[in-house]
Amino acid sequence: MNNVTHKKRGLFDHLELDSRLLGMIAAFVILSVGFNIVTDGRFLTPRNIFNLTIQTVSVAIMASGMVFVIVARHIDLSVGALLATCSAIMAMMQTQILPDMFGLGLNHPATWILTIIVGLFAGTAIGAFHGWMVGYLTIPAFIVTLGGFLVWRNVAWYLTDGQTIGPLDSTFMMFGGVNGTLGTIWSTIIGGCAAVLAVYGLWNGRRAKVSHNFPVKPLWAECVLAIGVSTLIMGFVWILNSYTIPARKLKRMFEALGQEMPEGLVVGYGLPISVLILIGTAVVMTVVAKRTRFGRYIYATGGNPDAAELSGINTRALTVKIFALMGFLCALSAVVASARLANHSNDMGTLDELRVIAAAVIGGTALSGGIGTIYGAILGALIMQALQSGMAMVGVDAPFQNIVVGSVLVLAVLTDILYRKRTGSA
């Protein structure tokens, strides 16, 4: 417990931050600053950062579930198709089933909530069905979800006759991003609470360690970490608050309320609800991964399936739960994605399975199982989205965009392999 061997330790060693996380953050910062220079400062504007975050949400939510799937040595090729089916079901629900069968029209206060409940239920049930085939019928996940990819993509098509369905319920559309933001005051309050909670979490963790006489990092390192985390949270909120609603749109909003817009009024968007959903998902998924039996068993099974089995873990039921959770998250993403587009379209979620898997893998999830973090996958999704929008902004031709994204995926995994070889970690 006493550090007899005082090796020379760097700043980052003291902070005990995951060096792979630092590497990813560095990659993201370099990428953003690079694009910002090339675009003459258009990349790092509040507006673009706002758009970047809301574009990332849908893939990032699914990527957090994909981490569990891949950690448990499975794969899910059907997430984009499942998203489409959930989106189709929810679009039908709010525009046809609820109005026609229950007399609840669009914008009825119960419409959005019933729609979302049905959508989440459908996604979870379909996911559980996939998991049952993988766990109990022992069909490889690759095959089950490859089949699922074709089935659910076309179930969505069949349900909607391939039509675009819209407009959607106005409350429902608030989950999409720009149409549902908290405004500057609430955003600041929520950001402040989050910062306080984060600092409390750090302090609490340290207290638990001290009470058991475990080694802790130096107090100053803990403070640096606390300040860093709260600065990051408040900085993010500040950026989203500085993206202001265009004057013309604001005027229309006042007109809709039958009021006169005060002269020179400036209103910031603040935190989009969809981003709040992503943050909530990330926190819950991280707690599940690190602090629950379910999460522990997922990692144990991925590390050594035989050991998990011999420890009395029911790995079949576990597989069902993992895929059910994945299905739930696909449905949640479907809410965000269709709300953002303001309608359901037939090509919804196309290629998302590849983006989601790539986000998880760039985020450090090992396809051999047992290793992967939620924050890594979300950062992976953010890096991919930044790459894509940055290239679009610079005017890179569409084929080159995909060539670059594909190459980056392979390079990221190569870097990871070399890194793990050097550090000797798994």
Next chain:
Amino acid sequence: MSTPLVEMRGISIAFGGVKAVDDVSVDLYPGEVVGLLGHNGAGKSTLIKILSGAYAKDSGEVLVNGQQVTIHNPRDARSHNIETIYQTLALADNLDAASNLFLGRELVTKSGLLDEAAMEAECRKIMGRLNPNFTKFSDPVSALSGGQRQSVAIARAVYFNAKILIMDEPTAALGPHETQMVAGLIQQLKEQGIGIFLIDHDVHAVMELCDRASVMKNGKLVGTVNISDVTDDDLLSMIILGKNPTQKTQ
């Protein structure tokens, strides 16, 4: 004579036509160490995996404390206080020592979340007893040496108050010093009245640690002998030739 802790009667299991264990009967009394001997592939691991719930037997019966029991899975075995150190160790390499120690039996806080701190504290306690040199509590067990990994597997078996302990080649990865430590541990557990099935290749170690030995060959039981009645050579000839020695068996 008291009731045996464990009786396995007429156990058979086949894998795709190969009879890995063929009509084998063994038993174990409290405070007794029974050695299981035999060549590689004799069926020792398979036999004890039936007791530990990893395999389902084709036929035969298992009694614990004289009561017939059904062991469908490792959880059933654990509920009868049967703990196992597997030959492969059965560790999740990506998790740390405490996570492996409590795998499947995690300590949780009142809110139902994993109590990491309590588990690490317990882990430090038991490792301090079993292997005082062990310090790598926050590394995944993949970063540990063979001996350290073995001590994690041993800790997992003894932590939960086993009454029946199965040790499948527990010293295979250990140096002489650590092997000595395991021998001491076996002695200590034996004094607490725990019954131990010990699979070991080293006939000499079996002679030293065990009260009885059961020898298997090609899935069949060659015989069970009292260690006090036999010599090293008797055991060796049972293993190699598959012949019961002339001494009376129990």
